[in-house]
Structures are given as C-alpha cells and as structure tokens.
Amino acid sequence: xxxxxxxxxxxxxxxxxxxxxxxxxxxLTLTDRRYPxxxxxxxxxxxxxAAAEPPPGKPQPQDPRA
Ligand code: SF4
Numbered sequence: 001x002x003x004x005x006x007x008x009x010x011x012x013x014x015x016x017x018x019x020x021x022x023x024x025x026x027x028l029t030l031t032d033r034r035y036p037x038x039x040x041x042x043x044x045x046x047x048x049x050a051a052a053e054p055p056p057g058k059p060q061p062q063d064p065r066a
Contacts, residue, residue, distance in 0.1 A: 005042075005049050006041065008052055009026075009051070010052040013027055026038070032048070
C-alpha cells in the first residue's frame, strides 16, 4: 500500500477508538466540503495537503501541488 499524505499533513487529527483502531480526521472538512471527514486511505495526492512540522530527523514529504 502506498504511503498516505494524511499523517504528515497539518490539517489532520489522529483519532484512536476505544478498541485501538486509528482514523485520520481531515479538519479541512469544517470549512471545505470537498474534503471528507475521514478520507479513504491511502491519500497519495491532495490539493489541501500542507506539510506539518516534521519531527527532528524525519524527512519532509513532497508537496504534490509543487
Ligand atoms: S487535507 Fe488532504 S492530506 Fe491533509 S488530512 Fe485532509 S485529506 Fe489528508
């Protein structure tokens, strides 16, 4: 499975359910209905992607809009 952009995006919020399942909540959905609340994974291209600050030593993912 290709790597998803969502985990590296500043618009995402990681949700962990009571059973330990993980979901990526796209917060752009609050202002732009083109973005689903829980985008189907993996997201390999996204107009709304904006890189979050990477943890030290982790490479920045490529911006697909560049
Ligand atoms: S803007 Fe795109 S890349 Fe960012 S969390 Fe939403 S769907 Fe994922």
